[in-house]
Amino acid sequence: MASTIVLITGANSGIGFATTNVLVKASNAFHVIIASRSVEKAQAAQSEIEATGIKGTLSTIQLDVTDQESIEAAAAKVKEEFGRLDVLMNNAGVGGIGHDMQTGFKLCLETNVVGPAMISEAFRTLLFESKNPYSIYVSSGERTLLRNAAQVFTRPGYEKVRGSGAYQVSKAALNMLVVLEAGEYGPKGLKVFALSPGFVVSNLRGKSEEARTGWGKAGNPEVSGQIVLDIVQGRRDADVGSLIHKDGVYPW
Template sequence: MAIANTIVLITGSQLIMRLSGANSGVGYAASKVITHASNNYHVIMAGRSRQRLDKALSDLTATSPQGQLSTLELDVDSEDSIKRAAQQVSTDFGRVDVLINNAATGNVDDDVRTRFEVQLKTNVLGPRLVAAHFRPLLLKSKNPYSIYVTSGAGSLGMAAQMRDIPTPPNPDGYCVAKAALNMVMMQEHVESVKQNLGIKVFAVCPGFVKSNLRGPEGVDGWAGVEAGDPEVSGQTLLRVMTGERDEDVGKAVHKGGVYPW
């Protein structure tokens, strides 16, 4: 199989199973949107469950995408797993053009230490390690994008305005982790500019969409607020990686604009 023009790797893109049937989160929906947009794309769907990756691949293949798809075992909590995944992609493709750090946990454990440790490990250190180990592959791209999936919940400016965001109780660890992830993004952006690396670095908020993040009761929304279609998140990510939002490089962007820090 010839290697596609643009290799896109999305963490946390395996299929999420619901009791009532199958549902997708942002990563799966983005994989669908991107591979339906053009046969130029090869999306590597990365996740930590081989069984659910296989299910994601077979379900998405059945939708007749134009682009190509493959799967990759990658647990962002394990540096060994990240290293193995990077080695595999190096062997199979030799580069990555678009790295989308999407995997995250919505852990809102009642115990402060537990939820902070889980959040900071999976939602901050995990993406940072993925970025570190995939950097050599991104640098082999002619037009590299490094995208971190963030949230308006990580915006200090939004929090200071006391905006209500429909989240389950105990959202502090998640909000702190996404604010920290925005700084991870900014550090990479500044490094890329200062060292002339050519990597376009973004934080992208997918919007409030249907997913597993809020647990089984929060799949379709929270506190009476209905969540949107994650394929809309996929469209936002597609616009970023195709250059439509290049004027906002180094910022936390959402579908309709830019978040304050």
């Protein structure tokens, strides 16, 4: 069995897919579990990555971050097959684009905040079976209270928050979830990180080529995967409990 067992939610596309690709190409020490609402999409992602040549190993699991039964079943399966989990990466998320305010807020908060909270709760006992457990949340440095407040008060006509602001609010709430987990479980040995991937190619904005690529402005999501690799190989341990990006740490 691989020395490092990693589970990534929403790993069939975007940042999750890119991170999976980076990890299993980096070392034969990694086994990455591709978690997705759709087993078919997870299996397709596995086949695509394996076809390019890998050092580590892959498997798939059905996991809907908004479904408690799905979460519990996935945790039970990981326990049965591996007995532990070394890295949990809460990556799955939605942007809430194209919905009315109420629907957008419910969708973003349920998927981006409640889901990660339930998943972390379900898998935490498995993380504590690891000798070196990591809990990583994909957040957003652009959605912190301090950075947004500073821009509101220093840039006249600041209009960065578009639509209802549901996504921004959900990521601010997720940051608080990270702080709380780090405060409670950090002293017990769990290394907790919030990760700001930056503006990268993703389905978060929609599935059209224009939306995925941020109208040609989005960066390579494998940069985010490299940050995760640095985390799990211990190169960012000095930043435990922080909101990190590729070049440093953002204030909360």
